[in-house]
Amino acid sequence: LRxxxxxxxxxxxxxxxxxxxxxxxVPRTEQRAVYLHVPYxxxxxxxxxxxxxxxxxxxxxxxxxxxxxIAARSSRAYINATPFRAVYMGGGTPTVFAxxxxxxxxxxxxxxxxxxxxxxxxxxxxxxNLTDEKLALLVEYGVxxxxxxxxxxxxxxxxxxxxxxxxxxxxxxxxELREAFPGSLCIDLIYSYPDQSxxxxxxxxxxxxxxxxxxxxxxxxxxxxxxxxxxxxGDGELRFERTTEWDRVRHNLLVTALRDGGFDxxxxxxxxxxxxxxxxYIRVRYLNGDVLPIGQGAGGRLGDxxxxxxxxxxxxxxxxxxxxxxxxxxGDLQFGRxxxxxxxxxxxxxxxxxxEHALPEYEAAGYLRRGASGALELTxxxxxxxxxLAVDLLGRIIEGNGAARPAPSEERTV
Numbered sequence: 001l002r003x004x005x006x007x008x009x010x011x012x013x014x015x016x017x018x019x020x021x022x023x024x025x026v027p028r029t030e031q032r033a034v035y036l037h038v039p040y041x042x043x044x045x046x047x048x049x050x051x052x053x054x055x056x057x058x059x060x061x062x063x064x065x066x067x068x069x070i071a072a073r074s075s076r077a078y079i080n081a082t083p084f085r086a087v088y089m090g091g092g093t094p095t096v097f098a099x100x101x102x103x104x105x106x107x108x109x110x111x112x113x114x115x116x117x118x119x120x121x122x123x124x125x126x127x128x129n130l131t132d133e134k135l136a137l138l139v140e141y142g143v144x145x146x147x148x149x150x151x152x153x154x155x156x157x158x159x160x161x162x163x164x165x166x167x168x169x170x171x172x173x174x175x176e177l178r179e180a181f182p183g184s185l186c187i188d189l190i191y192s193y194p195d196q197s198x199x200x201x202x203x204x205x206x207x208x209x210x211x212x213x214x215x216x217x218x219x220x221x222x223x224x225x226x227x228x229x230x231x232x233x234g235d236g237e238l239r240f241e242r243t244t245e246w247d248r249v250r251h252n253l254l255v256t257a258l259r260d261g262g263f264d265x266x267x268x269x270x271x272x273x274x275x276x277x278x279x280x281y282i283r284v285r286y287l288n289g290d291v292l293p294i295g296q297g298a299g300g301r302l303g304d305x306x307x308x309x310x311x312x313x314x315x316x317x318x319x320x321x322x323x324x325x326x327x328x329x330x331g332d333l334q335f336g337r338x339x340x341x342x343x344x345x346x347x348x349x350x351x352x353x354x355x356e357h358a359l360p361e362y363e364a365a366g367y368l369r370r371g372a373s374g375a376l377e378l379t380x381x382x383x384x385x386x387x388x389l390a391v392d393l394l395g396r397i398i399e400g401n402g403a404a405r406p407a408p409s410e411e412r413t414v
Contacts, residue, residue, distance in 0.1 A: 001330055002323055004391070004398050014305055014316040022303045023076040031289030033086035033281050034113060036066065036105070037298035037309075038094040042129065062296075063101040067108040069294055074112035078302065083116040084292070086281040090122075092297075093149075095129040102134055106141040120145055120280040127173050128164040135180060144183035145277070147217075148174070151190045153207040154200045160193060162228070167207070174211040184277045186215040186270075191250040193221045194233075194240045201250045205257035214276035217269050218254050220247055252380040265336050265378060268386040286331025288324045326394055333390040336378050338368055343397070351397045358393055 040059060073079050087109060097105065115121075122145040123138060130148070138146070152158055153167035165173075178185055189204050208216050223230050223240070232238040255271065263271040266279055285291060293300030299308040301319065308315045329346040332339075338359060344352035359376060362368045367382035367389060378386060 001326055001391075001394065002320075004326070004394055012318045014318050016314065016316065019302070019305060019307070019314075019316055022305055023073070023078045025078060025303070026081045027078055027290055028303055029287075029289055030082050030085075031284045031287045032082065032084045032292070033088060033284040033289065034084050034109070034292045034294065035281075035298055035300050036087070036089045036094075036109070037293070037295035038062070038089065038091040038096065039295070039297045040091065040096050041093045041126075042096050059097050059101050060104075063097060063104040066105050066295055070108045070112045073292070073294075079292075080114055083114045083119070085116050085119060086284055087113075087115065087119060087121040088281040090124050092124075093126055093129055094123050095125040095134055099131075099133050099137060103137055103141075106137060106143070110141050115142075120278060122147055122281060124149070126164065127170055130177070132180070135177065139181065139183075145186065146177070146181060146183065147186045147188070148177075150174070150187040150208075152193070152196075152200070153204050154196075157190075157193055157196065157200060160229075161190065171207050171211055174213065178212040184214045185212070186217065186277060187211075187213050188217045188219060189254065190219050190221050191254055192242055192247045194238055196250060198250065198253060201253045202257060205254050205261065209258070209261035209263075215266060215270055215272035215279070216254075216258060216263065218251065218271065219269060220251065248381070248384050251384045255380040255383055259380075265383060267335050268383060283331070283335075286327065286334060288319075288327055326398065329397075330390055330394065333386070333393065336383075336386075338362070338376050338378070338393075347397060350400075354396045355393065358396055362389060 038059075040062070089105075094105075095102065109115075109121075119142070121143045123143050124147045126149050130146070149163075150170055151161050151163055153170055155167050157163075158165070158167060158170070163170075174185070174187065187208060189208065191201055191204075223233065229238070233240045255265075258271040259265075262273055264274055266272040266277060267282065270277070270279060272279075288301075290302050291300035292302065293307050293309060296309055296311070299306075301307065304319045306317050306319050325347070329343060329351075332342050332346065338355075340352045340355040340359065343355040359368065362382070363370075363376065366379055367385060368376045369379050371377040382389065
């Protein structure tokens with residue numbers, strides 16, 4: 001999107017003094033969330049080199065650091081002006097904290113930050129880190145959405161991806177969590193890992209449905225440079241030769257099986273049981289809302305300031321209004337809203353006309369179909385190519401013509 005609109009990451013640089021001024025003002029929007037980052041894991045997935053490190057010792061000092069940061073922010077006008085609608089604790093693995101450390105962080109969020117009565121409070125976890133004691137703490141402090149990195153129920157796949165325990169153990173543990181946790185229970189599944197069979201894909205969908213989870217996020221395996229899996233592939237120990245078609249078949253098997261099992265498309269990467277997962281945090285982000293970042297590696301936005309706490313320190317820049325304008329419509333597309341009326345509301349009549357020209361093409365190509373209500377909805381192929389379709393559609397709008405861009409079957413955007 002930034003490339004399409006000719007926008008840099010920041011319209012201009014900003015200074016810490018600009019952040020201080022923002023914290024002393026009333027926020028511009030009620031679409032507000034908190035993102036809290038815990039860049040630690042006790043076991044590293046074989047494919048991952050994301051912003052995290054392995055830890056084998058107490059994280060008490062980091063829990064106290066987070067508490068101090070939250071407490072210091074709590075007196076500012078920006079913080080107290082209106083409740084936060086979502087809290088997202090990501091990582092890493094936030095449940096790598098010992099119970100006493102986890103309680104320090106949960107208590108700090110609950111006591112220092114104004115949270116909406118219906119706040120969506122998410123925490124990411126692995127199965128082996130989420131003990132019954134920690135689960136009880138989450139429920140006590142109001143966490144109502146848990147996102148679990150399952151990745152696959154295949155024993156072979158779990159060994160390959162560096163997951164703990166067998167597939168049977170994973171399914172059993174999720175079932176136990178379902179019984180004990182009243183909120184939204186969400187899992188991640190990875191497809192298209194080396195030599196994954198279609199039977200393994202179908203078995204993952206069947207297990208997810210049977211476990212009673214509320215939503216399933218679907219991700220094609222991305223092997224990050226520097227990861228253990230990348231090293232095995234690079235050394236020739238493991239062959240990994242996949243095509244877009246091979247990837248598409250496995251994706252569509254998952255989407256179709258989950259739809260047949262009662263799940264609807266919530267967002268391009270997420271299927272959910274109706275009414276069981278709002279995914280409010282990501283909605284706030286697509287609405288250009290404010291996200292208060294807390295912790296090493298956290299990123300967010302306050303007003304027109306974009307913030308990122310990197311190892312080198314705090315980076316601050318001003319958001320680009322050109323990017324913001326189209327980002328709203330991109331959010332609609334991410335949630336499957338292919339509608340000229342939506343484009344008109346976001347971007348005006350000219351944009352709506354270009355969308356009206358494009359939609360019949362997408363429908364004829366099999367990416368969209370008419371649902372029971374008569375509205376257009378993405379087919380499994382449309383979901384698979386969803387990011388590419390969004391780039392194509394936004395390109396037509398931004399470039400001001402209806403000329404076709406590269407066909408989705410030729411180039412996929414992820």
